[in-house]
Amino acid sequence: MSDTPSSPAAPYRSGFACFVGRPNAGKSTLTNALVGTKVAITSDRPQTTRHTVRGIVHRPDAQLVLVDTPGLHKPRTLLGERLNDLVRSTWAEVDVIGFCLPADQKLGPGDKFIAKELAEIKKTPKVAIVTKTDLVDSKRLAEQLIAISQLGAELGIEWAEIIPVSAVADKQVGLVAELLTKLLPKGQPLYPDGDLTDEPEQIMVAELIREAALEGVRDELPHSLAVVVEEMIPREDRPADRPLLDIHANVYIERQSQKAIVIGAKGARLKHVGTTARKHIEALLGTPVYLDLHVKVAKDWQRDPKQLRKLGF
Ligand SMILES: Nc1nc2c(ncn2[C@@H]2O[C@H](COP(=O)(O)OP(=O)(O)OP(=O)(O)O)[C@@H](O)[C@H]2O)c(=O)[nH]1
Known part of the structure; x- marks a missing residue:
């Protein structure tokens, strides 16, 4: 410190x-x-x-x-x-x-x-x-x-x-x-000092991706979109002063027709979503990030308890 x-x-x-x-x-x-x-x-x-x-x-x-x-x-x-x-x-x-x-x-x-x-x-x-x-x-x-x-x-x-x-x-x-x-009362720390488990970070990262993916299409994809961060791993063999965090995430939608909305013409929209989300994630985590996004159809996930569990609900 x-x-x-x-x-x-x-x-x-x-x-x-x-x-x-x-x-x-x-x-x-x-x-x-x-x-x-x-x-x-x-x-x-x-x-x-x-x-x-x-x-x-x-x-x-x-x-x-x-x-x-x-x-x-x-x-x-x-x-x-x-x-x-x-x-x-x-x-x-x-x-x-x-x-x-x-x-x-x-x-x-x-x-x-x-x-x-x-x-x-x-x-x-x-x-x-x-x-x-x-x-x-x-x-x-x-x-x-x-x-x-x-x-x-x-x-x-x-x-x-x-x-x-x-x-x-x-x-x-x-x-x-x-x-x-x-102005705070005297007391013990409420949270562990600094270090966190991956899980809450992964949830925050997923939320940032979801926000970016919904930007401008909220009406078309109201609640049909879920994001799961599969992995967050520091890239190996990077110099200490130039770290890079690899993040692999899946964007789930319910129907094939929604895939086109998320991906956009020639993938332009997904690219934009990735760039926007990456900037926010980098600000959150304080480290450069390589973000790998995949769009997947999880048919009617909102009505499927097994899928809901997988998607973290
Ligand atoms: N120049 C300057 N701009 C600032 C500063 N702080 C915030 N802004 C800008 O003011 C705007 C609003 O800032 P936010 O932090 O989003 O304000 P907020 O109170 O959280 O807004 P809501 O979420 O709408 O309640 C943004 O465009 C910021 O970039 C500052 O210290 N200097």
Whole structure:
């Protein structure tokens, strides 16, 4: 571990954080930047949470687990209200909430709507995170910091911190991690340090391929598409500084007619799917990848228990 060692007196902290903010506020980009190479992405959920883990920040002095929350909506229907209840209960369960507000946009009704809801959650500490600071000058940034502090005062929110960050320019990302972990309770690591079994990684990789394969054809292939990663093996005889991970995966569809959709004219679509998925997988795993994709028909797999088991359902 290359991080500055924690003083022996500092207790180990561990816990959960979620990022909230309106669409495009920079939540995912910040999550990825925080998780960086030290990330263990996993689809496991510890007993303590019902929420999807997006990434884990391992530090010598702390473990910060970033979880996903569904977005908060202006409720127009009963379902909308129920979803909002779910969001509020997540906010009450995590140890710290990061409220992301882009520096390049004035606070708007969307931000205020979320802030009002946040004000109702009294016990969870809230950190205001001003994202995308690389897009503004210092004058504009100062205005935004003041506006956020005023918004807190108006609504009775006491920000634990207000932190400017640029995930893209890698400015203050480490500070965000540090300030968030400071607000976590003392405790043991929730996940094993760093190393993961292959299985959750394979599931994440399969999910990235599935996402890429469904891009633009969601309506035509609603739930008919499943992906199974057969193998992930480091290529032998590669120099240590130029590793390559071979990934073999099968894309299953239910009918022959769907094969053409996935593969596209002269294989162009499948090629595009492979390129897109590979980029995301490389970002996830932090290593160059050779992705080998095959499309297979598994007839009516959704109705066949044996096939369902094979496909991981
Ligand atoms: N210049 C700059 N752009 C950023 C930064 N962070 C995010 N962006 C861009 O802002 C856009 C939205 O970022 P996301 O991270 O997807 O935002 P989000 O809040 O997760 O969005 P939703 O998933 O819609 O809720 C993307 O185009 C990012 O590339 C940053 O620090 N600087």
